[in-house]
Amino acid sequence: MEDLSQIARKLSACGLRPSAPRKALLAHLQACGTHPTPYELLDAFKAQGRPISIATLYQNLQVLSEAGLIRKFVDSEGTSRYDANLGxxxxxxxxxxxxxxxxxxxxxxxxxxxxxxxxxxxxxxxxxxxxxxxxxxxxxxxxxxxx
Incomplete structure (x- = not known):
C-alpha cells in the first residue's frame, strides 16, 4: 500500500493537484480492497471523522477515473462502484x-x-x-x- 507522499506523487504525475480529498480517496480505495459505492465511501469517511461533501466526492471520483488511477464499473444491479485494482x-x-x-x-x-x-x-x-x-x-x- 502506498503512503500519502507516494499517492501525492502519483497524482502529480497524472497532472492532478494532490488535494487532501484526492489523496484520502485514493488511499482509502487502495487500502479497503473492496468495491465501494459513492455512498459507502461517504459513510466510511464520516465514520473516520473526515466527512466529505457528496459533490466533492463525485467530482474527485470522476477525476481519478478519467486519470486512470481508479476504475469505475457498474455492477449487475446498476450501481456504480469504484476499484483501485487496475490489473x-x-x-x-x-x-x-x-x-x-x-x-x-x-x-x-x-x-x-x-x-x-x-x-x-x-x-x-x-x-x-x-x-x-x-x-x-x-x-x-x-x-x-x-x-
Missing amino acids: VHHHLHCTSCGRILDIEVPEALLGSLSALGQAEGWQVSKVQLDLDGLCNQCQGQETLESA
Missing part, C-alpha cells in the same frame, strides 16, 4: 449481501469467450467477466433460513 481481473458478485471479490480468469478461457464474439463477426476488444451468485456466507444463511 486485469474479473468479479464475483453475491446477489444477497452485495459483496464483490476480484478473481483472475485463465487466459485460455478469455480467449474462448473472445472467439465466441468473433464467430458472430464481431471484433472483440475486451472481455469482462462478472459472475453473480451467492457467497459462502449467504449460502449458509439460506440453508439456516429454509430449515
Whole structure:
C-alpha cells in the first residue's frame, strides 16, 4: 500500500493537484480492497471523522477515473462502484449481501469467450467477466433460513 507522499506523487504525475480529498480517496480505495459505492465511501469517511461533501466526492471520483488511477464499473444491479485494482481481473458478485471479490480468469478461457464474439463477426476488444451468485456466507444463511 502506498503512503500519502507516494499517492501525492502519483497524482502529480497524472497532472492532478494532490488535494487532501484526492489523496484520502485514493488511499482509502487502495487500502479497503473492496468495491465501494459513492455512498459507502461517504459513510466510511464520516465514520473516520473526515466527512466529505457528496459533490466533492463525485467530482474527485470522476477525476481519478478519467486519470486512470481508479476504475469505475457498474455492477449487475446498476450501481456504480469504484476499484483501485487496475490489473486485469474479473468479479464475483453475491446477489444477497452485495459483496464483490476480484478473481483472475485463465487466459485460455478469455480467449474462448473472445472467439465466441468473433464467430458472430464481431471484433472483440475486451472481455469482462462478472459472475453473480451467492457467497459462502449467504449460502449458509439460506440453508439456516429454509430449515
